[in-house]
Amino acid sequence: MSGSAPRDRHRRQPGCGLPGRCSLFVPALVVGAWTAAGASHGGSAEGEMTPFLLAIAAILVAAKIGGELVERLNQPAVLGELLFGIVLGNIALTGIEFFDALETAPFLAIAAEIGVILLLFQVGLESNLDELLAVGASAVGVAVLGVVAPVALGYAVSSLFMPDAAWYVHLFLGASLAATRVGITARVLEDLGVTGARESRVILGAAIVDDVLGLIVLAVVLGLVSTADAGGTAAISVGPLLLVVAEAAGFLAGAAVLGRLVLVPLMRVVRLARSPTAPVVLAVAYCFLMAALAELAGLADIVGAFAAGLVVDDAIARHFGKQKERYRIGGSIAPVSTIFVPVFFVYMGLQVDLRSFASPGVLLFAGVLSVAAIAGKQVCSLAVFEKGLNRWAVGLGMVPRGEVGLIFAGVGATTMVAGAPVFDSETFAAIVAMVMVTTLATPPLLRAAFPRATGGSADAPKAAGDLPCAEP
Numbered sequence: 001m002s003g004s005a006p007r008d009r010h011r012r013q014p015g016c017g018l019p020g021r022c023s024l025f026v027p028a029l030v031v032g033a034w035t036a037a038g039a040s041h042g043g044s045a046e047g048e049m050t051p052f053l054l055a056i057a058a059i060l061v062a063a064k065i066g067g068e069l070v071e072r073l074n075q076p077a078v079l080g081e082l083l084f085g086i087v088l089g090n091i092a093l094t095g096i097e098f099f100d101a102l103e104t105a106p107f108l109a110i111a112a113e114i115g116v117i118l119l120l121f122q123v124g125l126e127s128n129l130d131e132l133l134a135v136g137a138s139a140v141g142v143a144v145l146g147v148v149a150p151v152a153l154g155y156a157v158s159s160l161f162m163p164d165a166a167w168y169v170h171l172f173l174g175a176s177l178a179a180t181r182v183g184i185t186a187r188v189l190e191d192l193g194v195t196g197a198r199e200s201r202v203i204l205g206a207a208i209v210d211d212v213l214g215l216i217v218l219a220v221v222l223g224l225v226s227t228a229d230a231g232g233t234a235a236i237s238v239g240p241l242l243l244v245v246a247e248a249a250g251f252l253a254g255a256a257v258l259g260r261l262v263l264v265p266l267m268r269v270v271r272l273a274r275s276p277t278a279p280v281v282l283a284v285a286y287c288f289l290m291a292a293l294a295e296l297a298g299l300a301d302i303v304g305a306f307a308a309g310l311v312v313d314d315a316i317a318r319h320f321g322k323q324k325e326r327y328r329i330g331g332s333i334a335p336v337s338t339i340f341v342p343v344f345f346v347y348m349g350l351q352v353d354l355r356s357f358a359s360p361g362v363l364l365f366a367g368v369l370s371v372a373a374i375a376g377k378q379v380c381s382l383a384v385f386e387k388g389l390n391r392w393a394v395g396l397g398m399v400p401r402g403e404v405g406l407i408f409a410g411v412g413a414t415t416m417v418a419g420a421p422v423f424d425s426e427t428f429a430a431i432v433a434m435v436m437v438t439t440l441a442t443p444p445l446l447r448a449a450f451p452r453a454t455g456g457s458a459d460a461p462k463a464a465g466d467l468p469c470a471e472p
Contacts, residue, residue, distance in 0.1 A: 051105075055108060060343070062088075063084055066081055074443065075443075076184055081345035081346050082346075083349065086354065087349075089350035089351065089352060102350055103350050108347055111347075112348075115337070115344035116302055116410070117301055118333065118340055119341050120302040120303075120305040120306045121306070121333065123309060124310040125310075125312065125313045125329070127309070127310055127313070138205075138206075138383065138384050138385045138386050139205030142203075142380045142383045142384060143208075143210040143213055144209075144380075145382060145383045146180060146206065146377055146380030147178045149377075150177035151174035151175055151177065151178050152174065152376075153372040153373075153375065154170075154173050154176065154178075154369070157365075157369055161361070161364075166417070168221070168225045172422050172423070173423070173427065176408040176409055176434075177376060177405075177434070179401055179407075179408055180210045180214070180377070180401065181401060182203060182204065182210075182400065183400075183402060184443065185399075188442070189203070189446070192446075192447065199450070202389065202394050206398065210398070211306070212306075214404060215252075215306050216249060218408060219247070219303050220241070222411070223247060223298055225422060247299070248299060251299060251307070255290060255308070256311055256314070259311025259312070259314065259315055260314070263311060266282065267315055279329050283329050283333070284333070286308050286312060287309070290308035345403070348409070348432070349432075351428060352428065354429075356429040357433075359426070362429065365430045373399070373437075374441065378395040379395075381395035390450075397446060399445070400442040401434065401435045405434070405435040405438070408431075409423065409428055409435070413428045
């Protein structure tokens with residue numbers, strides 16, 4: 001015991017060891033790569049592979065080291081990747097202009113889009129249709145209120161700070177507050193040894209429903225925005241709203257039915273294939289197909305990717321039964337997503353203009369938005385129907401926005417109405433700040449709440465099969 005303490009202290013020091021030493025090498029790597037690309041090709045990245053390959057190599061190495069350093073502070077790697085992107089996108093403020101082309105590089109935008117599609121496909125794979133139907137009344141109530149309350153608060157805050165903005169801007173910003181990603185919560189619960197507590201079961205069960213509701217909200221908002229862009233009504237009306245809701249729900253339901261009619265029989269063919277990669281190839285192809293169909297239906301491609309993940313996991317479970325773990329493809333998808341997903345988070349960081357925070361109004365906007373995001377998730381705790389549960393702990397477990405909040409922000413920044421993005425640079429920066437605040441605030445708040453929350457329930461069984469998991 002005494003001999004291991006010095007090693008533990010050394011290991012926890014951020015910046016020590018290989019990641020710390022390599023972090024000094026990263027700026028040189030990125031500068032050299034991008035400068036070499038510009039020198040070799042006249043500064044133009046169009047139609048050239050060399051700038052793409054050099055930029056991707058530099059971003060991947062730097063994102064991985066940034067993620068490693070942040071993880072040593074017991075924070076999710078996504079924050080390190082996002083922070084690296086913010087630094088890279090604003091380094092021109094110091095007079096270094098090598099990276100300006102990255103912010104608008106079309107190849108980087110495509111790589112980032114592939115990354116977010118694969119990310120939502122993984123989320124779908126981790127969510128189980130049967131578990132979705134069996135999460136319990138409290139979990140469903142928490143998820144529903146955890147979507148409705150933040151949307152309403154976000155709409156109110158947006159209307160207060162941007163009174164001249166269109167209604168769809170307020171609605172989209174409210175939708176950005178609705179999404180929850182409880183991977184951070186799940187990690188804290190595991191560290192505390194309370195994954196078997198009843199509060200934990202409600203949180204993780206609600207997260208499954210929340211994923212579905214959040215994407216339906218995004219699909220509905222995108223549909224309304226598309227209607228406004230096409231010259232439709234300038235105000236929210238019941239008819240178009242019900243139509244868009246029906247389209248979004250219909251797409252998800254249709255994807256589930258189609259998957260059971262088509263994918264389950266295809267599993268028999270996959271089982272006969274000699275190539276061990278056949279299941280993964282089929283699954284990824286189906287993911288991209290559903291993403292494309294979602295876009296054709298006027299929804300976001302990530303809605304289709306999420307639906308594909310739900311359907312593929314359900315098809316594998318139904319066809320292979322007790323042998324399903326042998327054919328799970330989540331582990332096979334991970335190496336591919338490990339390449340593309342960090343590109344998405346770096347790309348989101350690149351879009352943040354730090355000059356926006358020079359305005360006290362933007363800083364105040366980001367602060368109030370963060371408070372609204374946290375308060376909105378506390379409202380959802382009112383839907384906990386079981387007696388003896390700590391509602392405070394349940395509400396805090398739903399606070400972090402993480403990757404999904406960034407996805408909503410990215411969609412809002414790239415969705416155009418009358419030639420202008422729904423989110424301008426200041427609104428986008430405020431949402432990114434909100435995502436970071438909620439992500440950083442959740443672990444200490446949960447640690448403070450759970451000792452009072454669980455009592456004896458913390459010692460309940462913690463078998464992997466006991467809980468529906470929203471994220472590994």
